Amino acid sequence: MKIETYSLLLTERLRPTQLDQVILPASTLSTVDAWLNAGLVPNLLLFGSPGTGKSSLARIIVKRLGAFAIRVNGSNKQDVKDVLKKLDAFCSSIAVTGEPKICVIEEADYLSKDVQAALRTVTEDYSALVRFIFTANEVERLIPAIQSRFVKIDFDDLGDEVEALKSRLKESLGVRLQELGLSFQQSKLEAIVDRDFPDYRSIANALELEVN
Numbered sequence: 001m002k003i004e005t006y007s008l009l010l011t012e013r014l015r016p017t018q019l020d021q022v023i024l025p026a027s028t029l030s031t032v033d034a035w036l037n038a039g040l041v042p043n044l045l046l047f048g049s050p051g052t053g054k055s056s057l058a059r060i061i062v063k064r065l066g067a068f069a070i071r072v073n074g075s076n077k078q079d080v081k082d083v084l085k086k087l088d089a090f091c092s093s094i095a096v097t098g099e100p101k102i103c104v105i106e107e108a109d110y111l112s113k114d115v116q117a118a119l120r121t122v123t124e125d126y127s128a129l130v131r132f133i134f135t136a137n138e139v140e141r142l143i144p145a146i147q148s149r150f151v152k153i154d155f156d157d158l159g160d161e162v163e164a165l166k167s168r169l170k171e172s173l174g175v176r177l178q179e180l181g182l183s184f185q186q187s188k189l190e191a192i193v194d195r196d197f198p199d200y201r202s203i204a205n206a207l208e209l210e211v212n
């Protein structure tokens with residue numbers, strides 16, 4: 001299959017690229033926005049159900065900070081091994097142009113306890129030079145020592161804004177599909193959102209069958 005075919009997947013085309021497209025309570029978004037305006041984020045643990053926007057937020061943060069980033073898949077043992085080797089060099093080097101450095105560890109809940117323990121020290125040793133963003137589905141698989149060192153954002157906890165965010169998503173998906181030049185029935189879109197919310201990846205996949 002050609003690369004271009006992948007790029008046409010709605011899941012990728014609907015991925016949020018700006019902070020205000022991420023589905024989180026307004027107070028959380030404004031806190032993140034303030035960090036970004038200040039030019040640095042704390043170590044972040046983004047956790048919650050699949051398809052809720054965690055990886056998308058990590059990308060948005062890296063992009064808005066213009067950060068020098070490395071990205072690791074915590075469920076890939078080789079990837080983790082390679083990165084642990086490179087992490088010291090990545091963390092201790094001074095970025096030439098002064099941009100912040102971020103190490104994004106996706107699926108951090110798959111990291112072994114030993115690796116988590118090693119990272120606990122790394123995050124502290126290099127706290128002045130590097131920020132870590134972990135994403136995870138099951139936060140309880142992370143050792144308490146990691147959990148306590150990270151600022152946690154729970155993507156499953158939308159507080160009392162669930163209905164407002166659902167409405168916002170219906171509206172924004174409609175606008176974005178139009179911008180992509182795709183035709184669809186708004187009533188179908190709304191039924192899909194009502195059925196699959198808050199799994200936005202499922203929503204994008206279901207919309208794939210409904211758009212022309």
Ligand SMILES: Nc1ncnc2c1ncn2[C@@H]1O[C@H](COP(=O)(O)OP(=O)(O)OP(=O)(O)O)[C@@H](O)[C@H]1O
Binds near residue numbers: 011016022054169201
């Ligand atoms: N706010 C949003 N608005 C519209 N679509 C979204 C939104 N957030 C996520 N999506 C859709 O869900 C897809 C998956 O998002 P993302 O990769 O950020 O999820 P995730 O939380 O990292 O999931 P996982 O836990 O499986 O890694 C995106 O590609 C996009 O299609």
Ligand SMILES: [Mg+2]
Binds near residue numbers: 054055056106135
């Ligand atoms: Mg993800």
